[in-house]
Amino acid sequence: MTFTEHLYEKLQPIWRKNHAHPFVKEMGDGTLDQDKFRFYMIQDYIYLIDYSKLFAIGAVKATNLEDMGKFAELLNSTMNEEMALHRQYAERFGISNEELENAEASPVTLAYTHYMLYSAQNGTLAELLAALLPCMWSYWEIGKELNEVPGACDHELYGEWIKMYSSEEFGELAQWCIELMDKAAEGKSEEELQKLEEIFLNTTRYEYMFWDMAYNREMWPTDE
Numbered sequence: 001m002t003f004t005e006h007l008y009e010k011l012q013p014i015w016r017k018n019h020a021h022p023f024v025k026e027m028g029d030g031t032l033d034q035d036k037f038r039f040y041m042i043q044d045y046i047y048l049i050d051y052s053k054l055f056a057i058g059a060v061k062a063t064n065l066e067d068m069g070k071f072a073e074l075l076n077s078t079m080n081e082e083m084a085l086h087r088q089y090a091e092r093f094g095i096s097n098e099e100l101e102n103a104e105a106s107p108v109t110l111a112y113t114h115y116m117l118y119s120a121q122n123g124t125l126a127e128l129l130a131a132l133l134p135c136m137w138s139y140w141e142i143g144k145e146l147n148e149v150p151g152a153c154d155h156e157l158y159g160e161w162i163k164m165y166s167s168e169e170f171g172e173l174a175q176w177c178i179e180l181m182d183k184a185a186e187g188k189s190e191e192e193l194q195k196l197e198e199i200f201l202n203t204t205r206y207e208y209m210f211w212d213m214a215y216n217r218e219m220w221p222t223d224e
């Protein structure tokens with residue numbers, strides 16, 4: 001069994017909870033409240049900015065030119081293509097560029113992105129990959145599952161999201177990340193593998209918390 005197969009099997013209970021979360025379910029059946037999705041889009045935009053930095057750190061920590069080039073490509077495509085798509089998509093929900101640029105991170109967004117950046121900056125390449133993999137992998141799994149719901153990918157608001165994350169292109173990206181995680185875990189001590197598992201578990205938990213935060217439009221408890 002590969003390291004990622006082991007992680008996947010062990011963390012199935014949380015992954016099932018992610019798939020069963022009302023935000024995900026309602027996106028699939030098209031009943032999700034637009035204001036919840038609007039909140040999600042804004043927080044996800046902030047998330048993507050910090051996520052892009054993980055790719056930049058990945059390029060620094062890569063051990064060969066091929067992986068370094070791939071991280072550089074991902075940094076470019078996320079910053080210069082995916083974020084532009086996000087801005088266009090957000091416009092359909094009445095979210096202006098200005099609102100996106102000035103948005104403040106919610107407590108969960110801040111905790112999640114800072115945890116990933118801390119792991120990436122202070123850890124090995126394997127630790128960086130353990131931090132970023134649940135994001136890629138779980139979105140691919142969710143995208144594929146929602147794509148199976150009849151009519152879901154044609155929904156006028158949420159269809160595009162489902163198409164993007166269930167696409168073959170995105171699947172290849174997730175697969176690349178899974179393979180790189182397995183390569184990076186090869187030959188690591190039991191103690192190091194435990195550390196990787198802990199990071200993967202925590203970012204998997206944060207994925208759940210991100211859905212929950214968006215569903216409840218959870219901001220700071222004080223208005224100041």
Ligand SMILES: Cc1ncc(C[n+]2csc(CCO)c2C)c(N)n1
Nearest residue numbers: 044047048051078082135136139210
């Ligand atoms: C909270 C949250 N988790 C995961 C993703 C998915 N995601 C973010 S960056 C990236 C890869 C580069 O395009 C992917 C798949 C998201 N958008 N928001």
